[in-house]
Amino acid sequence: MLAVRNFHVFRGDRHVLRGVSFDLAAGCCLQVTGVNGAGKTTLLRALCGLVDVEEGSLLWRGAAIERSASAFHAELGYLGHDAPLKADLTGRENVRYAVGLRRPLAAATVVRGLERVGAGAFADRPVRSLSAGQRRRIAFAALWLCGVPLWILDEPNTNLDTQGQALVAGLIEEQLAAGGLVVAAVHQELDLPPGRRVDLVIPGGR
Amino acid sequence: MNPPPAGRASWATAGRLVLERDLRLAFRRSGQLVQPLAFFAVITLLFPLALTPELARLREVAPGVLWIAALLSSLLALEFLFRDDAHDGTLEQFVLSGQSLTLLLFAKTVAHWMLTGLPLAVMAPVVGVALGVPLQALPGILAALALGTVTLSLVGAIGAGLTLGVKRGGVLLSLLTLPLAVPILVFGARATELAIKGADYAGPMYLLAALAVLGLTLAPLAAAAAVRIGLE
Numbered sequence: 258m259l260a261v262r263n264f265h266v267f268r269g270d271r272h273v274l275r276g277v278s279f280d281l282a283a284g285c286c287l288q289v290t291g292v293n294g295a296g297k298t299t300l301l302r303a304l305c306g307l308v309d310v311e312e313g314s315l316l317w318r319g320a321a322i323e324r325s326a327s328a329f330h331a332e333l334g335y336l337g338h339d340a341p342l343k344a345d346l347t348g349r350e351n352v353r354y355a356v357g358l359r360r361p362l363a364a365a366t367v368v369r370g371l372e373r374v375g376a377g378a379f380a381d382r383p384v385r386s387l388s389a390g391q392r393r394r395i396a397f398a399a400l401w402l403c404g405v406p407l408w409i410l411d412e413p414n415t416n417l418d419t420q421g422q423a424l425v426a427g428l429i430e431e432q433l434a435a436g437g438l439v440v441a442a443v444h445q446e447l448d449l450p451p452g453r454r455v456d457l458v459i460p461g462g463r
Numbered sequence: 464m465n466p467p468p469a470g471r472a473s474w475a476t477a478g479r480l481v482l483e484r485d486l487r488l489a490f491r492r493s494g495q496l497v498q499p500l501a502f503f504a505v506i507t508l509l510f511p512l513a514l515t516p517e518l519a520r521l522r523e524v525a526p527g528v529l530w531i532a533a534l535l536s537s538l539l540a541l542e543f544l545f546r547d548d549a550h551d552g553t554l555e556q557f558v559l560s561g562q563s564l565t566l567l568l569f570a571k572t573v574a575h576w577m578l579t580g581l582p583l584a585v586m587a588p589v590v591g592v593a594l595g596v597p598l599q600a601l602p603g604i605l606a607a608l609a610l611g612t613v614t615l616s617l618v619g620a621i622g623a624g625l626t627l628g629v630k631r632g633g634v635l636l637s638l639l640t641l642p643l644a645v646p647i648l649v650f651g652a653r654a655t656e657l658a659i660k661g662a663d664y665a666g667p668m669y670l671l672a673a674l675a676v677l678g679l680t681l682a683p684l685a686a687a688a689a690v691r692i693g694l695e
Binding site for chain 1: 470471472476477480481483484487488491492547551552553555556557558559560561562563567694695
């Protein structure tokens with residue numbers, strides 16, 4: 258469903274990605290690994306169209322995707338290093354505004370999302386008073402509620418406790434079982450059935 | 464448990480949510496809201512102290528004073544337009560929302576105007592009185608400032624987008640925006656001057672309105688392109 262052909266990306270004059278290619282079928286997870294600075298984040302951001310791709314093409318459902326294609330963006334959810342939340346709003350408000358941009362959203366649906374990630378207890382506190390792990394859970398609630406087929410996750414387990422990591426693993430499994438796709442940059446391997454996992458190692462150290 | 468089935472949010476809903484969110488955020492951090500207004504009041508009220516307490520002479524410089532103060536305090540406020548959203552990743556999520564970035568940034572700019580330009584225009588008659596402006600000129604001054612600040616916010620959004628990637632971009636932002644703001648300053652001050660003299664100020668007001676229309680149609684597109692570049 259998602260295919261990348263020969264991606265070349267420069268950051269400044271550094272040639273970060275040198276010909277990355279992969280194919281990802283529905284219900285599969287691409288696990289991206291590599292040393293620090295190898296270009297994992299750059300690859301994820303290039304998939305989203307947040308970084309200019311020098312050469313190469315991206316295919317989604319068999320069609321080539323231009324950068325800033327809003328139909329493609331409507332089908333993907335990106336969660337980077339830091340949870341994209343407003344510190345002065347509560348978790349509930351953050352979810353409402355972030356997800357409401359994408360889909361019609363009832364208050365009860367927001368509650369379901371927050372409870373799914375175990376954030377019900379602290380959903381009405383301003384995000385600035387929450388721990389990094391709690392913020393991450395709220396960001397996952399927003400991602401889950403978007404209901405998009407493609408998730409792009411940058412180190413999804415950062416800052417999460419053991420329960421939180423289990424929760425994320427569960428969310429990823431559900432997403433795959435529903436026929437969705439996940440692209441995740443990780444340091445620790447994800448625990449997934451072999452048939453569902455595609456590995457991509459970005460050579461680094463330059 | 465799968466997430467509830469999703470439809471697409473309409474562009475009107477998306478725009479309204481962005482506007483509502485920005486207004487709510489501004490009232491949670493009211494310090495940022497008051498700053499440009501206090502700056503505007505301080506500049507204008509320093510003139511009677513520094514120049515002369517004679518109302519007849521103050522009245523002559525009032526248009527220039529009001530507009531330069533309005534321009535400077537708008538520039539001060541512009542820095543906050545996209546900075547926080549760029550910092551916490553909200554702008555990236557805007558780009559990836561599947562909605563038109565132009566529309567979302569336009570909604571942000573409208574919110575910004577409602578929080579800076581509009582209060583400035585409302586405050587202008589008050590400080591105008593301190594500068595010896597006759598009462599019958601006050602509605603004209605309010606209208607000219609309200610119209611002029613719309614264009615200032617729109618033009619400023621382009622500059623704010625372009626300076627996203629720059630640390631401490633405040634000075635650069637001012638340098639980028641000032642040349643584009645000159646026509647607004649010229650026509651706005653002229654309209655104010657005519658209003659104070661009791662003359663017909665429709666001419667410069669039409670020109671201000673024309674600039675606002677030009678800004679409304681083109682600036683959001685340019686701002687969206689600028690933000691895409693600035694986010695890289």
